[in-house]
Amino acid sequence: MTIRISFDGDEVLGREGQTIAGVLLASGRRSWRTADGEERGVFCGIGVCQDCVVTVNGVGSVRACQRTACDGDAIEREVR
Amino acid sequence: MKRRVVILGAGPAGLAAAQAALAHGADVVVIDEGERVGGQFWRHHDTLTDRRLQHQWARFERLRGALERATVHASTSVWRVDTEHGVRVHALHGPVDAVDREPLVIDADALVIATGAHDRALPVPGWTLPGVTTAGAAQALAKRDGVALGGRTVVAGAGPFLLPVAASLAQVGGEVVEVVEAAGARAIARGWGRAPWQFAGVAGKAGELGEYALSLARHRTPYRIGQAVTRIHGERAVEGVTIQRVDARWRPIAGTERHVECDAVALGHGFTPRIEAAIQAGCAISPDRFVVVDARQGTSVAGVFAAGEVTGIGGADAALAEGAVAGFAAAGGDPADARMRGPLAARRRMHAFAARLATHDIAPGWTAWLDDETIMCRCESVTVARLTAAAGAAGSSRGIRLATRAGLGACQGRTCGRSVEALLGRPLGLDRRPVLSSVRIGELAACADEAPAASADAG
Numbered sequence: 001m002t003i004r005i006s007f008d009g010d011e012v013l014g015r016e017g018q019t020i021a022g023v024l025l026a027s028g029r030r031s032w033r034t035a036d037g038e039e040r041g042v043f044c045g046i047g048v049c050q051d052c053v054v055t056v057n058g059v060g061s062v063r064a065c066q067r068t069a070c071d072g073d074a075i076e077r078e079v080r
Numbered sequence: 081m082k083r084r085v086v087i088l089g090a091g092p093a094g095l096a097a098a099q100a101a102l103a104h105g106a107d108v109v110v111i112d113e114g115e116r117v118g119g120q121f122w123r124h125h126d127t128l129t130d131r132r133l134q135h136q137w138a139r140f141e142r143l144r145g146a147l148e149r150a151t152v153h154a155s156t157s158v159w160r161v162d163t164e165h166g167v168r169v170h171a172l173h174g175p176v177d178a179v180d181r182e183p184l185v186i187d188a189d190a191l192v193i194a195t196g197a198h199d200r201a202l203p204v205p206g207w208t209l210p211g212v213t214t215a216g217a218a219q220a221l222a223k224r225d226g227v228a229l230g231g232r233t234v235v236a237g238a239g240p241f242l243l244p245v246a247a248s249l250a251q252v253g254g255e256v257v258e259v260v261e262a263a264g265a266r267a268i269a270r271g272w273g274r275a276p277w278q279f280a281g282v283a284g285k286a287g288e289l290g291e292y293a294l295s296l297a298r299h300r301t302p303y304r305i306g307q308a309v310t311r312i313h314g315e316r317a318v319e320g321v322t323i324q325r326v327d328a329r330w331r332p333i334a335g336t337e338r339h340v341e342c343d344a345v346a347l348g349h350g351f352t353p354r355i356e357a358a359i360q361a362g363c364a365i366s367p368d369r370f371v372v373v374d375a376r377q378g379t380s381v382a383g384v385f386a387a388g389e390v391t392g393i394g395g396a397d398a399a400l401a402e403g404a405v406a407g408f409a410a411a412g413g414d415p416a417d418a419r420m421r422g423p424l425a426a427r428r429r430m431h432a433f434a435a436r437l438a439t440h441d442i443a444p445g446w447t448a449w450l451d452d453e454t455i456m457c458r459c460e461s462v463t464v465a466r467l468t469a470a471a472g473a474a475g476s477s478r479g480i481r482l483a484t485r486a487g488l489g490a491c492q493g494r495t496c497g498r499s500v501e502a503l504l505g506r507p508l509g510l511d512r513r514p515v516l517s518s519v520r521i522g523e524l525a526a527c528a529d530e531a532p533a534a535s536a537d538a539g
Binding site: 019035044046049051053059061063065068 | 113115125127176177178199201208209210213214216217218220224225226229458459461489491495
């Protein structure tokens with residue numbers, strides 16, 4: 001089943017059950033965070049490195065590789 | 081009253097421990113961060129996972145079936161383990177990194193620590209570019225999400241785990257350009273007697289590795305040995321890598337550089353055991369940073385057992401055998417029981433396999449591929465130059481940490497700790513962590529308010 005989430009306002013389609021990182025990667029995005037001015041995306045993929053964190057429905061620092069995407073989730077990029 | 085055995089981690093070791101403890105009549109509680117049991121080895125999703133990527137799935141289904149008689153807390157992160165007055169585990173249950181997860185406090189007669197390991201990826205210039213991940217990330221994305229990391233991926237590092245990663249990427253539609261193994265032909269011949277997948281002394285393993293080798297051949301993916309990715313290129317994401325021959329100490333050999341175009345790199349130079357719960361529980365840790373266990377998988381702390389990668393990197397089969405012994409002993413079982421003969425024999429066999437894995441141990445010459453601008457600590461963007469300057473000036477381990485912030489970021493040194501220590505040639509004590517997992521301050525405060533047993537200094 002298809003789910004719809006938004007990333008910085010853009011609609012992104014994913015498959016039900018995928019992680020937020022999985023949905024974003026499948027949509028062709030490689031990075032969704034800025035660290036010291038440089039782009040970052042998924043790195044460890046198993047919840048250890050904290051590199052892939054995003055803001056989900058207003059809550060910051062959520063690991064995209066671990067959180068299952070839910071229909072309607074609003075994802076925002078984080079900058080530090 | 082039944083003996084309560086709490087098991088941290090539901091990968092092969094934890095699941096085998098649960099099954100064995102249940103067989104001995106214990107009241108079993110299994111806690112895992114994931115939404116589903118299985119750990120990294122059996123990471124899956126019911127509809128997204130391609131079953132061909134799974135191994136020993138029937139075994140997993142049997143182990144999962146046994147859990148019907150246990151209490152399973154999935155999506156639960158343990159943040160503290162107390163062993164001063166009996167075993168007490170503090171955890172939070174709820175969606176990953178949500179704001180108001182439910183606190184759990186669980187008392188136990190015995191604890192089995194089966195928290196596994198995560199990939200160790202050595203820093204290399206350019207490794208923070210999007211498109212560079214650990215080998216485990218590539219594997220997890222393929223298995224769990226059905227997503228290929230990139231269109232053209234270079235898989236690089238050391239050890240037989242690179243082979244299933246390459247096979248998984250190919251299975252979900254990614255092209256693996258090369259598999260690059262740092263151990264050289266001489267080391268591999270000495271360590272394995274022949275190619276790893278031909279290593280015949282271990283039942284089961286030879287066949288599994290052989291499948292991966294066939295997958296490489298089918299996809300015409302070259303398997304390069306004695307080579308390493310020494311630089312990753314790209315502006316805003318990966319565009320290519322430099323691959324070089326390395327000597328027996330993993331020092332890159334000048335003049336052997338090759339450029340390979342790719343849009344993804346999966347790095348895996350071995351594994352780092354997740355030993356922080358064992359450290360907090362007071363368990364003795366070996367000089368090479370594994371949990372020390374006896375023949376019953378007992379740690380130095382009474383009532384605390386450990387199994388799987390936290391006790392030494394040996395793969396899923398070793399973890400299954402060790403887990404069974406640990407669970408049975410934790411439940412009060414006698415290891416001389418006839419039911420333990422199988423696991424004890426399997427453990428012996430798999431430890432012989434694990435000894436061969438040392439062929440692929442990181443050799444100290446790798447730091448020669450770093451340059452001054454290479455980021456070591458990804459969380460705080462700390463470069464080689466800043467670290468070496470601070471080590472010269474600040475002296476103490478604490479001084480280096482505070483001056484550079486290396487290892488003090490969000491991952492708490494899990495990603496860079498051992499590499500920073502290798503670069504500076506000294507331990508920095510980065511794996512001692514007062515809080516075992518990501519917890520929001522508000523959740524911690526709520527735990528202090530609600531838990532009647534919490535002492536006044538808990539906040």
